[in-house]
Amino acid sequence: MLGLNKKDTTLFWIVAAMSLLAPFILNPFPEGSSLAQMFNAGYPDLMQRFVIFGILVIGFNILFGLTGYLSFGHAAFLGIGSYSAVWMFKLVGMNVIPAILLAMIVSGVFALLIGYVSLRRSGIYFSILTLAIAQMCYNLAYSVLGNPASSYNLTNGETGLQLSLDDARIFGESVTADGALPVTNFFGLAMRSSYKMDVGGWLFTFNAGYYFSAIIMLISFYVSIRIFRSPFGMMLRAVKSNQQRMNYTGLNTRPYILAAFVISGIYAGLAGGLLSSMDPLAGAERMHWTASGEIVIMAILGGVGTLVGPVIGAGFNEYFKNILSKINDSVLHDWLAFMPDGIENLMVGFLHYFVGKGWHLTLGIMFMLVIIFLPGGLVEGGQRIAKKFGRKKKSDETSTTPAE
Amino acid sequence: MDAIILQILNGLDKGSAYALIALGLTLIFGTLGVVNFAHGALFMIGAFCAVTLKKILTLSYITEDPTQTDFLGKPLKVATPYVQSWFGESTGAALIDWAVPLAILFSIPIMIGIGFIMERGLIKHFYKRPHADQILVTFGLAIVLQELIKTFYGANPIPTPAPEVFRGSYDFGVILGFEANAIIYPYWRMVYFAFSAVIIGAVFAFLQFTTFGMVVRAGMADRETVGLLGINIDKRFTIMFGIAAAVAGLAGVMYAPINSPNYHMGMDFLVLSFVVVVVGGMGSLPGAVLAGFMLGILEAFASMNQIKAIIPGIDQIIIYLVAIIIILTRPRGLMGKKGVMEE
Amino acid sequence: MGILEVKNVGKRFGGLQALSNVELSVKENTCHAIIGPNGAGKSTLLNCFVGKLMPDTGSVMFDGQSVLGRTPYEINQMGISRVFQTPEIFGDLNVLENMMIPIFAKRDGAFRMHAFENMLDERDVVEKAEHMLEEMGMADARNDHAASMSRGNKRRLEIAMCLSQDPRLLLLDEPTAGMARADTNNTIDLLKQIKEERDITIAIIEHDMHVVFSLADRITVLAQGTPLVEDDPENIKGHPKVREAYLGETQAV
Numbered sequence A: 001m002l003g004l005n006k007k008d009t010t011l012f013w014i015v016a017a018m019s020l021l022a023p024f025i026l027n028p029f030p031e032g033s034s035l036a037q038m039f040n041a042g043y044p045d046l047m048q049r050f051v052i053f054g055i056l057v058i059g060f061n062i063l064f065g066l067t068g069y070l071s072f073g074h075a076a077f078l079g080i081g082s083y084s085a086v087w088m089f090k091l092v093g094m095n096v097i098p099a100i101l102l103a104m105i106v107s108g109v110f111a112l113l114i115g116y117v118s119l120r121r122s123g124i125y126f127s128i129l130t131l132a133i134a135q136m137c138y139n140l141a142y143s144v145l146g147n148p149a150s151s152y153n154l155t156n157g158e159t160g161l162q163l164s165l166d167d168a169r170i171f172g173e174s175v176t177a178d179g180a181l182p183v184t185n186f187f188g189l190a191m192r193s194s195y196k197m198d199v200g201g202w203l204f205t206f207n208a209g210y211y212f213s214a215i216i217m218l219i220s221f222y223v224s225i226r227i228f229r230s231p232f233g234m235m236l237r238a239v240k241s242n243q244q245r246m247n248y249t250g251l252n253t254r255p256y257i258l259a260a261f262v263i264s265g266i267y268a269g270l271a272g273g274l275l276s277s278m279d280p281l282a283g284a285e286r287m288h289w290t291a292s293g294e295i296v297i298m299a300i301l302g303g304v305g306t307l308v309g310p311v312i313g314a315g316f317n318e319y320f321k322n323i324l325s326k327i328n329d330s331v332l333h334d335w336l337a338f339m340p341d342g343i344e345n346l347m348v349g350f351l352h353y354f355v356g357k358g359w360h361l362t363l364g365i366m367f368m369l370v371i372i373f374l375p376g377g378l379v380e381g382g383q384r385i386a387k388k389f390g391r392k393k394k395s396d397e398t399s400t401t402p403a404e
Numbered sequence B: 001m002d003a004i005i006l007q008i009l010n011g012l013d014k015g016s017a018y019a020l021i022a023l024g025l026t027l028i029f030g031t032l033g034v035v036n037f038a039h040g041a042l043f044m045i046g047a048f049c050a051v052t053l054k055k056i057l058t059l060s061y062i063t064e065d066p067t068q069t070d071f072l073g074k075p076l077k078v079a080t081p082y083v084q085s086w087f088g089e090s091t092g093a094a095l096i097d098w099a100v101p102l103a104i105l106f107s108i109p110i111m112i113g114i115g116f117i118m119e120r121g122l123i124k125h126f127y128k129r130p131h132a133d134q135i136l137v138t139f140g141l142a143i144v145l146q147e148l149i150k151t152f153y154g155a156n157p158i159p160t161p162a163p164e165v166f167r168g169s170y171d172f173g174v175i176l177g178f179e180a181n182a183i184i185y186p187y188w189r190m191v192y193f194a195f196s197a198v199i200i201g202a203v204f205a206f207l208q209f210t211t212f213g214m215v216v217r218a219g220m221a222d223r224e225t226v227g228l229l230g231i232n233i234d235k236r237f238t239i240m241f242g243i244a245a246a247v248a249g250l251a252g253v254m255y256a257p258i259n260s261p262n263y264h265m266g267m268d269f270l271v272l273s274f275v276v277v278v279v280g281g282m283g284s285l286p287g288a289v290l291a292g293f294m295l296g297i298l299e300a301f302a303s304m305n306q307i308k309a310i311i312p313g314i315d316q317i318i319i320y321l322v323a324i325i326i327i328l329t330r331p332r333g334l335m336g337k338k339g340v341m342e343e
Numbered sequence C: 001m002g003i004l005e006v007k008n009v010g011k012r013f014g015g016l017q018a019l020s021n022v023e024l025s026v027k028e029n030t031c032h033a034i035i036g037p038n039g040a041g042k043s044t045l046l047n048c049f050v051g052k053l054m055p056d057t058g059s060v061m062f063d064g065q066s067v068l069g070r071t072p073y074e075i076n077q078m079g080i081s082r083v084f085q086t087p088e089i090f091g092d093l094n095v096l097e098n099m100m101i102p103i104f105a106k107r108d109g110a111f112r113m114h115a116f117e118n119m120l121d122e123r124d125v126v127e128k129a130e131h132m133l134e135e136m137g138m139a140d141a142r143n144d145h146a147a148s149m150s151r152g153n154k155r156r157l158e159i160a161m162c163l164s165q166d167p168r169l170l171l172l173d174e175p176t177a178g179m180a181r182a183d184t185n186n187t188i189d190l191l192k193q194i195k196e197e198r199d200i201t202i203a204i205i206e207h208d209m210h211v212v213f214s215l216a217d218r219i220t221v222l223a224q225g226t227p228l229v230e231d232d233p234e235n236i237k238g239h240p241k242v243r244e245a246y247l248g249e250t251q252a253v
């Protein structure tokens, strides 16, 4: 179906079903229960982040997963996309489509330039070049280009670029009738509008912005499957496997890698544009090199070079970040109440460092464990478990054999 | 003229830090072939060694002074550091005042220990893995280390002043015949520069004049041949990792008064240090030092108002710009050996 | 006029004159062997043909055109394919994909962005790849992971990949180095068969005299970067200079 083989079609529909039903899946506990407070994740902004970062990492995977070129500067494209979209909202109008298109175009152009320069080198040098260029973009966004006093204030520095009442908005209104800022919309459908469904004790929220992003994520996912299975994707895997052989086989590897770089840059720009479409505020911290590092982390967690890995990695990262940061000492005491008091206090004292504000630490440790013991990420972990339980589920997306 | 001298001086202290971190990075890369993204974290840990020693020295017990009252009218609580009661008031106070220099001694065993544990416990297992994996695992380690520091020391910078005698500045301009206050340079920055020069000199002397250093240098040039001679090069490389960690740590200890230690200072310095290494030439020790000072000074010049007026924002990007041009035009850097990591 | 004309090629590495005054003419549709002791400069010479190294002096002409200053992929597109000393294949890909890549390169040139087609829908490429595998007796290995094959099979696959492009000149750098006897014999048979069935010129570097004398129509002996003699195989066998070069080596070892 859709030009995919059977396995890929199944995979695609599973991801599609999961994302379209996410408001149910992520809200398994009745509203107001203590479990809900902890584990429910069906809130619009969180769900939006799942799919938007999914897009980002799917794109990153086209570069790193297929070619093996580790870019440490991908957050730059995310930031560039975010800024472009906000500018579109400021100057043209609040429809998200032009904003997203501009975000993709601008980040694509940047990716072409940055990629052209960085790809003159490979290996560590490539990583350091991307890192240096992205850091340069970040510094510029923070300083000269963000100085409200200067004439080229593109980013508004530390405050971040945001809408204001005196924006032009040629094809829209600068101010709404009641004097407020207009909201982002898709041909009139406000991104922040939600439909709430109350079933028994459960409350499900269906947010327009989420569904909009989810559908774009599914399109992005579909495109990435097509790329993985195309001759182009095969060439990229061949670059990763043996670049020397490629050259002596009559193929010019650089345009292949550059194309992958630009595609993944456009994906990142799209993600940035979507972030701004959900909340029209863009800040430079989105471009910092540690943000690039987080993209890498998500890709690795999920499974580099696999089809669903990026989606899983992005979801996992965001979900755990959310949960871990909500756990505090009293929650821990609740959970460990079955233990003798002394041990309980000791455990809480110990675990305290890994939850709440300490979630960075836990994710950092998890990331290290994955690299050390599970280089194929959670997808590989899943496969190993599946194998252990003897199910002959011939696994899927990592296998390079495209079955028909 | 005076402005130029001032900028050179201003570049020296940052340049010294860059040079010291880059030196360690290069030692590790040249000997073990590992790209260590956790090296910035070692620098940060060094700075927190100074913070820790200061905290230990100021550990106090509380007594009540009945002759004075606090604002509630109760007897005033007075904190007396233990060191003051053990060594006498003035000696104790001096110890506290000199916490940062004392932390040099305190940090060396700690840093070498951390270096050993890192190499034996983690990095060792990544020699055969791709460079990308090495980058990633050390990046993960850097995150973990910085978060640990944040957990125990909080997110705010912790001011850690230099000893009393080194506070204040020296007016260089006067001895050079300029007006008063034309070239003012803080004493501690002079100390930092001198200290770095000593450390750099010591590392080079160690590599140059000891048999241990000779073997390591030979190993950096051609690992296989040295291995064939039946010399256990790996053990020496582990020790070099410890030394590199100590160098980064010492750079951090002494940097504490210049920039109040915070948990992300390692990450901030890391990117720049990598740039320095690349500019100097991957695997070249003199290159790392030269590039460290050069870029530090260049950065200082770029932040002069006259220059910023011509090219706005140049101070923010000058180092990266230089690095990009160097990587593209001369991939082996300023002093890198031909054929080492040139691809 | 040979299809490959090498004139006065010299190459220096620092203080070492790896090649000097190399003259070589490879006739079309012959198998020309270049032999010589270790370190004689054989691989260096080959690297000058394929764009990996740029000689300091001299010229290398393929079919009347200079190859110097061109990149490896351009030289390949001119019709020169190279087999490496250690088999260079795409280890992470399966055997069929390995076969398809050179066929794409032959059909589409150095770069073409076909990012949205399914690679298995490229029937002509798939068929040609399968045909080639069959010809080489590797049809069963079609879906195997290339890295997991034996060294002999990797070599076979690499040769098949080169042949699938119908090159006019096939360069082989010690194709049997490090192989077991049986694998070596298989490779000899394969190369013999290729020689007979195709219009192809082969230039082979080899250490193993058995391989050389089974295949070569013409032999050049290289020692210390210069050609000593060039002659037919039967004249080379007893040639005193050749003996000297090799005996010199055996003594040194």
Ligand SMILES: Nc1ncnc2c1ncn2[C@@H]1O[C@H](COP(=O)(O)OP(=O)(O)O)[C@@H](O)[C@H]1O
Pocket (backbone or CB within 6 Å): C013, C016, C018, C036, C037, C038, C039, C040, C041, C042, C043, C044, C045
């Ligand atoms: N890239 C290089 N840099 C320096 N010396 C080289 C390089 N490649 C080969 N050599 C030297 O050139 C000489 C010839 O090497 P090579 O052509 O590999 O010999 P052969 O293939 O005949 O055994 C050897 O002494 C080798 O060490």
Ligand SMILES: [Mg+2]
Pocket (backbone or CB within 6 Å): C042, C043, C085
């Ligand atoms: Mg050779």
